Amino acid sequence: xxxxxxxxxxxLDSLELGLIYAIMALGVFISFRTLNMPDLTVDGSFTxxxxxxxxxxxxHGRPFSGLALAFLSGCIAGVCTALLVxxxxxxxxxxxxLMMLALYSINxxxxxxxxxxxxxxxxxxxxFLEGASPGKYARYLFLLLILVIVIIVLFLFLKTKLGFALxxxxxxxxxxxxxxxxxxxxxxxxxxLSNGLVAFSGAIIAQYQSFADVSxxxxxxxxxxxxxxxxxxxxxxxxxxxxxxxxxxxxxTYRLIVAVSLWLGMPPTDLKLxxxxxxxxxxxxxxxxxxxxxLITRRANTVGKEGE
Amino acid sequence: xxxxxxxTKIFNRGSVNEMKALDNISLYLEExxxxxxxxxxxxxxxxxxxxxxxxxEIDAGRITLGGIDITYAPEYKRSMYIGRVFQNPLxxxxxxxxxxxxxxxxxxxxxxxxxxxxxxRAEAALFREKLALLGLGLEDRMKEKAGRxxxxxxxxxxxxxxxxxKPFLLLLDEHTAALDPVTAKKVLELTDRxxxxxKLSTIxxxxxxxxxxxxxxxxxxxxxxxxxMDLDSRQKKEATVxxxxxxxxxxxxxxxxxxxxxxx
Ligand SMILES: Nc1ncnc2c1ncn2[C@@H]1O[C@H](COP(=O)(O)OP(=O)(O)OP(=O)(O)O)[C@@H](O)[C@H]1O
Ligand SMILES: [Mg+2]
Numbered sequence: 001x002x003x004x005x006x007x008x009x010x011x012l013d014s015l016e017l018g019l020i021y022a023i024m025a026l027g028v029f030i031s032f033r034t035l036n037m038p039d040l041t042v043d044g045s046f047t048x049x050x051x052x053x054x055x056x057x058x059x060h061g062r063p064f065s066g067l068a069l070a071f072l073s074g075c076i077a078g079v080c081t082a083l084l085v086x087x088x089x090x091x092x093x094x095x096x097x098l099m100m101l102a103l104y105s106i107n108x109x110x111x112x113x114x115x116x117x118x119x120x121x122x123x124x125x126x127x128f129l130e131g132a133s134p135g136k137y138a139r140y141l142f143l144l145l146i147l148v149i150v151i152i153v154l155f156l157f158l159k160t161k162l163g164f165a166l167x168x169x170x171x172x173x174x175x176x177x178x179x180x181x182x183x184x185x186x187x188x189x190x191x192x193l194s195n196g197l198v199a200f201s202g203a204i205i206a207q208y209q210s211f212a213d214v215s216x217x218x219x220x221x222x223x224x225x226x227x228x229x230x231x232x233x234x235x236x237x238x239x240x241x242x243x244x245x246x247x248x249x250x251x252x253t254y255r256l257i258v259a260v261s262l263w264l265g266m267p268p269t270d271l272k273l274x275x276x277x278x279x280x281x282x283x284x285x286x287x288x289x290x291x292x293x294x295l296i297t298r299r300a301n302t303v304g305k306e307g308e
Numbered sequence: 309x310x311x312x313x314x315x316t317k318i319f320n321r322g323s324v325n326e327m328k329a330l331d332n333i334s335l336y337l338e339e340x341x342x343x344x345x346x347x348x349x350x351x352x353x354x355x356x357x358x359x360x361x362x363x364x365e366i367d368a369g370r371i372t373l374g375g376i377d378i379t380y381a382p383e384y385k386r387s388m389y390i391g392r393v394f395q396n397p398l399x400x401x402x403x404x405x406x407x408x409x410x411x412x413x414x415x416x417x418x419x420x421x422x423x424x425x426x427x428x429r430a431e432a433a434l435f436r437e438k439l440a441l442l443g444l445g446l447e448d449r450m451k452e453k454a455g456r457x458x459x460x461x462x463x464x465x466x467x468x469x470x471x472x473x474k475p476f477l478l479l480l481d482e483h484t485a486a487l488d489p490v491t492a493k494k495v496l497e498l499t500d501r502x503x504x505x506x507k508l509s510t511i512x513x514x515x516x517x518x519x520x521x522x523x524x525x526x527x528x529x530x531x532x533x534x535x536x537m538d539l540d541s542r543q544k545k546e547a548t549v550x551x552x553x554x555x556x557x558x559x560x561x562x563x564x565x566x567x568x569x570x571x572x
Pocket of ligand 2: 353354355
């Protein structure tokens with residue numbers, strides 16, 4: 001029984017992490033699902049957001065401007081990747097890898113040449129909550145509020161005329177061009193928004209855990225994909241709002257899985273291996289489902305024949 | 309209206325696979341003309357439409373539409389003036405978006421696509437009215453995803469999307485070839501009705517010779533990247549499928565051994 005207490009407290013922590021990483025997962029959702037273009041820039045833009053947010057807190061004491069600036073810089077990173085894809089005609093995956101690599105150096109520059117920035121005893125975005133009435137739940141509610149606002153704004157955006165064109169580009173770019181839309185522009189806008197959200201999430205994480213580290217974004221895209229897929233499988237894809245909520249819940253579920261695995265004694269260094277396996281399994285789910293369905297029909301078919 | 313002047317299109321230029329898909333071809337379309345295009349496999353029919361639509365850049369010649377030179381305009385810009393329906397029903401709609409959302413994307417053609425609501429109430433009413441005219445009951449399924457429609461329903465929807473903002477030119481590339489004969493006939497009749505009602509200038513590629521003669525105001529036959537026959541509406545009325553086949557053999561210098569062209 002004694003071991004359950006640390007489990008409960010880690011579960012609450014992972015709930016908070018899940019809410020923050022959900023914003024990153026929503027960013028990945030935009031590129032992976034809406035644009036149908038897996039984008040590896042994410043690993044770099046997540047750290048970029050964290051670095052900028054940390055610098056703004058450490059040097060200027062401006063946590064909230066840090067968040068805004070992080071979002072903008074993420075957008076710029078996304079635009080760069082999109083330009084590589086659309087204007088230079090480099091494959092999306094390769095474009096993402098190139099940007100990720102470039103951002104590694106840029107992130108160290110942003111952090112003033114250091115590989116990490118500690119933010120202990122600095123005024124961060126959560127500082128104003130100290131002494132708030134619901135006690136330790138205040139931070140939780142604050143993060144939930146941010147996520148809900150992000151989901152609503154994203155939902156409303158995807159329901160505008162521009163949002164329609166963006167979504168259709170991932171569905172069927174041939175049709176979209178035939179209807180007078182410049183698909184290059186849609187990819188630029190989509191990847192900007194996607195990486196903006198990712199950087200915003202990184203910015204919050206830096207202030208949440210009180211440090212930024214140049215390697216904190218490694219494997220982030222896989223975590224994002226895992227969240228998207230877990231969310232879709234567990235919570236459905238019927239309507240757009242449902243999808244966005246599902247992705248967020250997927251992120252929370254992912255964190256809970258991680259917390260329980262660690263509590264069960266899994267070494268933290270195995271985390272990335274587990275994430276990779278989750279994504280591999282989830283991505284092969286459709287193929288597996290088809291195979292399964294085909295096995296059942298085949299069986300029914302042969303059984304039916306024997307019965308005759 | 310449309311002027312295609314001495315257009316040549318060569319694929320894989322300079323390689324062993326070099327292929328002259330269009331060979332110094334010229335075609336002038338008057339406003340309101342409805343041209344049906346026939347020809348064997350590889351005659352260059354799709355290439356002609358794709359060059360007009362801007363999918364491919366041409367190697368020589370000039371294309372103007374409504375007096376504007378569009379030879380080097382990007383595909384999406386030409387699409388402001390050109391409506392298209394493709395052979396593959398999957399190509400015409402966004403499968404993961406609803407019927408009304410698909411129509412909204414089409415209806416916004418040529419208007420700014422800003423941060424205004426994707427579908428206004430007035431637009432939804434208009435879409436319902438237009439869908440009802442198709443006679444397929446789609447007006448009651450506007451919130452369903454387009455991916456759930458059958459091939460024929462999709463082609464009808466795509467046709468509506470291509471014409472809901474009146475295009476200068478409508479390009480149809482075997483848009484009934486993937487449908488069963490009964491559905492194909494329905495979609496053809498629908499096409500004919502819409503084209504006549506809106507007096508659209510139209511180019512329709514078909515493999516079905518009878519359809520080519522039955523519909524439209526003019527028929528051209530293509531072979532090896534050139535136009536080898538051009539029938540006006542009076543000549544069309546007198547022509548029969550047998551006569552067309554005979555003409556094809558005589559003018560192309562090849563045997564007519566392409567049953568797909570006949571049956572579609
Ligand atoms: N993208 C391409 N790359 C290379 N060659 C092409 C391309 N598109 C068409 N071709 C070639 O150009 C020629 C004309 O093709 P096109 O598709 O225009 O014929 P078509 O008249 O539409 O025939 P079909 O009746 O089979 O649709 C063919 O020889 C074809 O192989
Ligand atoms: Mg063709």
